[in-house]
Amino acid sequence: MSDINQTTGAALQKKKYIVPIGPQHPALKEPGHFEFTVEGEIVVDASIRLGYVHRGVEKAAESRNWTQVLYLVERVCGICSHSHGTAFIQCAEKLAGVELPPRAKAVRCIAGEIERLHSHLLWLGVAAHEGGFDALFMYSWRDREIVMDILENFFGNRVNYSVNIPGGVKEDITQEFIDGISPDLDYLEERMKFYLDLINTDVTFRMRTVNIGKISYDESASLGATGPTARASGIQRDIRVDRPYDGYDLFPITLVTDDRGDLNARFIVRIKECLKSIEYIRHVMAHIPEGELTTKMPRKIPAGEYMASVEAPRGELFYFVRSNGTEMPDRVKIRTASLCNWGTIVSSVAKGHRLADMPMILAGIDPCFSCNDRMVKINFGNRNPEIWTWDQLRKYGNNFYK
Amino acid sequence: MTAILSVLQLLIFPAGIFLILISCIYEWLDRRLVAQFQNRVGPRWFQPLADILKLLSKEEIVPISVNRTLFILLPIFAFACVMTAALYVPMFGMESVIGYPGDLIITMYLLSAMTVSLGMAGANSMNRFAVVGATRTLTQLFAYEGPFMLALLIPALVAHSWEIDDVAIYASNHTWMILTYPIGFAIALIGLIGKLELSPFDAPEAESEIVSGVLSEYSGRGLALFHIAKNVELVVGLALISAFYLGGIGNLLFFTIKTLALLMLISLLQSTLTRLRIDQTVGLWWQIGALLSLGQLLIIILARIL
Amino acid sequence: MKLIGIINDAVTSLFRKPATIAYPVKNKPVPERYRARLDFNASKCTGCMLCMRDCPTNTIKINVIDRKAKQFVMTYNIGECVYCMQCVFNCRFDALQMTNKCWESASDAKKTFQIYYGKKEHIDFLLANKDQPAVDQSEV
Numbered sequence: 001m002s003d004i005n006q007t008t009g010a011a012l013q014k015k016k017y018i019v020p021i022g023p024q025h026p027a028l029k030e031p032g033h034f035e036f037t038v039e040g041e042i043v044v045d046a047s048i049r050l051g052y053v054h055r056g057v058e059k060a061a062e063s064r065n066w067t068q069v070l071y072l073v074e075r076v077c078g079i080c081s082h083s084h085g086t087a088f089i090q091c092a093e094k095l096a097g098v099e100l101p102p103r104a105k106a107v108r109c110i111a112g113e114i115e116r117l118h119s120h121l122l123w124l125g126v127a128a129h130e131g132g133f134d135a136l137f138m139y140s141w142r143d144r145e146i147v148m149d150i151l152e153n154f155f156g157n158r159v160n161y162s163v164n165i166p167g168g169v170k171e172d173i174t175q176e177f178i179d180g181i182s183p184d185l186d187y188l189e190e191r192m193k194f195y196l197d198l199i200n201t202d203v204t205f206r207m208r209t210v211n212i213g214k215i216s217y218d219e220s221a222s223l224g225a226t227g228p229t230a231r232a233s234g235i236q237r238d239i240r241v242d243r244p245y246d247g248y249d250l251f252p253i254t255l256v257t258d259d260r261g262d263l264n265a266r267f268i269v270r271i272k273e274c275l276k277s278i279e280y281i282r283h284v285m286a287h288i289p290e291g292e293l294t295t296k297m298p299r300k301i302p303a304g305e306y307m308a309s310v311e312a313p314r315g316e317l318f319y320f321v322r323s324n325g326t327e328m329p330d331r332v333k334i335r336t337a338s339l340c341n342w343g344t345i346v347s348s349v350a351k352g353h354r355l356a357d358m359p360m361i362l363a364g365i366d367p368c369f370s371c372n373d374r375m376v377k378i379n380f381g382n383r384n385p386e387i388w389t390w391d392q393l394r395k396y397g398n399n400f401y402k
Numbered sequence: 403m404t405a406i407l408s409v410l411q412l413l414i415f416p417a418g419i420f421l422i423l424i425s426c427i428y429e430w431l432d433r434r435l436v437a438q439f440q441n442r443v444g445p446r447w448f449q450p451l452a453d454i455l456k457l458l459s460k461e462e463i464v465p466i467s468v469n470r471t472l473f474i475l476l477p478i479f480a481f482a483c484v485m486t487a488a489l490y491v492p493m494f495g496m497e498s499v500i501g502y503p504g505d506l507i508i509t510m511y512l513l514s515a516m517t518v519s520l521g522m523a524g525a526n527s528m529n530r531f532a533v534v535g536a537t538r539t540l541t542q543l544f545a546y547e548g549p550f551m552l553a554l555l556i557p558a559l560v561a562h563s564w565e566i567d568d569v570a571i572y573a574s575n576h577t578w579m580i581l582t583y584p585i586g587f588a589i590a591l592i593g594l595i596g597k598l599e600l601s602p603f604d605a606p607e608a609e610s611e612i613v614s615g616v617l618s619e620y621s622g623r624g625l626a627l628f629h630i631a632k633n634v635e636l637v638v639g640l641a642l643i644s645a646f647y648l649g650g651i652g653n654l655l656f657f658t659i660k661t662l663a664l665l666m667l668i669s670l671l672q673s674t675l676t677r678l679r680i681d682q683t684v685g686l687w688w689q690i691g692a693l694l695s696l697g698q699l700l701i702i703i704l705a706r707i708l
Numbered sequence: 709m710k711l712i713g714i715i716n717d718a719v720t721s722l723f724r725k726p727a728t729i730a731y732p733v734k735n736k737p738v739p740e741r742y743r744a745r746l747d748f749n750a751s752k753c754t755g756c757m758l759c760m761r762d763c764p765t766n767t768i769k770i771n772v773i774d775r776k777a778k779q780f781v782m783t784y785n786i787g788e789c790v791y792c793m794q795c796v797f798n799c800r801f802d803a804l805q806m807t808n809k810c811w812e813s814a815s816d817a818k819k820t821f822q823i824y825y826g827k828k829e830h831i832d833f834l835l836a837n838k839d840q841p842a843v844d845q846s847e848v
Contacts, residue, residue, distance in 0.1 A: 071764035132677020198713035
């Protein structure tokens with residue numbers, strides 16, 4: 001934070017022309033602050049400041065029991081709520097030594113893939129809107145509504161559907177579900193093929209996406225990109241394939257990559273992933289194993305540590321959980337997917353592009369601001385005592401923004 | 403008596419209040435059509451009028467660092483420009499109120515003056531988004547202005563007159579110029595989209611980049627006047643193009659239908675294309691637009707010589 | 709028209725009904741499995757309090773009137789509930805059920821969404837000891 005403060009100091013501000021975006025800006029649906037130093041239309045420098053929506057989820061998790069924390073972490077991010085829940089409860093289940101019944105694993109997989117569909121369709125609309133293509137925005141969100149209806153009809157809620165329960169899942173994949181979802185999946189498949197065709201052929205859209213925001217394989221690998229952003233640069237990285245969790249070991253999935261690394265590749269990778277998800281849901285539904293949905297889960301989780309990763313729609317979601325043998329977790333550390341991908345924008349992609357491309361490049365990594373806001377401790381020598389009182393914090397805050 | 407008539411013509415019909423109301427209807431139709439093309443509902447018919455009335459009744463906030471006089475006068479100037487331009491153009495298929503040789507140039511000048519005042523308003527606002535928007539507005543002005551002007555001059559050259567009414571009468575007595583000079587028509591229509599800063603040429607007011615461009619600092623009366631000016635410009639532009647390219651002056655009903663058909667085409671383009679970057683806009687106009695309109699001009703000149 | 713990819717959709721939707729639902733005027737039917745208001749069957753409750761322990765928002769309260777006679781009143785606030793259904797899974801005696809009633813948990817009235825489940829005299833007894841305004845079960 002001190003670095004950012006120095007570069008935006010008053011002395012430099014006179015020379016540079018900085019276009020601030022955020023914390024409140026029509027392009028941003030969540031608060032985040034970006035400063036683009038421009039020369040004419042060309043962006044020469046970019047900086048980012050997060051932390052407007054810190055909610056203290058990790059600390060709150062330490063004062064709730066394991067079941068309550070499951071529902072708390074689902075609310076870290078509304079779009080990938082199932083991934084958060086799955087990652088956390090995996091840690092708890094592994095620590096307790098509970099093996100999930102295969103049917104529960106399959107249900108978790110299906111929920112995860114439906115979530116991926118809904119997240120990617122949402123992203124498609126947002127990214128198109130940032131590029132000024134409102135028709136695609138409206139159409140993709142219209143089609144996303146179908147996925148939302150599936151979630152509402154079968155998992156009970158539209159956003160935080162909480163399919164997981166400690167030691168299993170709540171909702172079963174019944175014949176009714178399979179019959180209900182099949183026509184929707186067919187329609188979605190047709191639409192996704194149409195969108196794939198559209199982004200590959202539409203002239204104006206290609207003008208805005210091809211060779212924009214290019215990240216090479218090496219850059220992407222060294223900056224630690226994850227998820228579709230990394231796969232669009234040709235990196236073979238997908239937790240579902242590399243370290244299969246839950247049902248992905250029973251039903252393997254193949255990954256989608258593209259080696260061009262530009263915005264267009266990110267569109268293509270995400271839409272192809274949607275097609276793959278549809279295929280995968282059909283496959284799992286056809287071969288769903290019989291059996292129980294839940295197993296018994298102890299209230300007290302034995303002491304220990306566990307790290308779990310889940311492939312959320314945005315990339316690798318990482319959870320570290322430490323238990324001290326009580327009803328409550330001792331420490332929960334969350335590292336969300338978009339945090340890894342911020343580096344790719346700020347350090348390399350932004351420079352040299354035009355200001356007009358910035359919203360689309362920003363949207364290209366599918367950013368999620370609320371996800372990112374984990375506590376970061378800043379050390380300013382000895383004037384930073386370990387515990388601050390409220391008054392000290394207030395004073396520090398007032399001085400910081402003076 | 404003539405003085406009273408002129409005042410009536412200026413304030414009530416065809417310019418003035420009537421034009422403002424009609425332009426609200428056109429804006430509503432545009433928004434409604436775009437909504438329909440995107441499979442949604444769109445606003446109800448009184449929405450644009452309600453927006454303008456609400457804005458007019460609201461407080462106008464003048465930022466501290468701006469030139470106050472300019473900030474207040476520029477919207478009025480822009481509004482006056484387009485209202486005056488409406489007098490020269492055969493609105494609703496009737497002969498224009500004022501007409502003299504060379505009024506085509508005056509009209510084009512007035513329409514451009516509106517865009518220039520928009521750019522000046524942005525540059526005067528001292529807001530970063532507005533300044534970026536102003537540079538984009540003026541850059542875009544230089545991009546489309548040349549081809550657009552040439553596209554409107556083609557019918558004038560064909561009709562051997564620089565008076566809008568003469569050209570319109572010539573057009574109504576001959577085959578529609580959209581058939582004989584399709585390139586000129588296409589450039590005029592796309593130029594109008596650029597002039598109105600509608601998608602795909604809406605880089606000057608791209609909401610996801612620079613909030614609302616030049617109008618970022620405007621509120622209340624100034625914003626309302628700029629809105630009215632843009633709406634009226636839409637009507638004037640449509641009337642001009644349909645008078646030149648779609649068979650000139652004629653029946654009020656047919657003329658209106660023609661302008662509505664043009665509006666539909668504009669909103670279709672608006673809803674199906676992605677916003678172009680400002681460098682792409684400029685490149686497109688100078689590389690393709692200017693060449694095409696020059697080619698069309700060349701064809702006319704060659705046809706006349708041979 | 710490959711060059712303008714979406715033009716087919718745009719032109720056909722000119723003749724199609726908009727996808728928008730005029731929400732307050734027209735309403736979609738509530739899905740059967742939708743999770744909305746929680747129902748409590750006082751006669752089945754044994755007062756084990758497992759639902760209270762795992763409720764993520766601590767909104768469920770089982771008020772014991774008489775443990776021996778199995779007389780309980782459950783209080784619950786729709787506005788606080790996150791509809792996770794954990795309590796239903798925790799309950800071994802089927803005393804709690806998720807229903808799809810009360811789909812719109814929003815109202816213009818400024819009354820609270822606190823709901824009391826149980827026998828009438830028990831609720832009255834409970835309310836007599838509190839001065840908090842409440843909504844009767846039958847009203848919601």
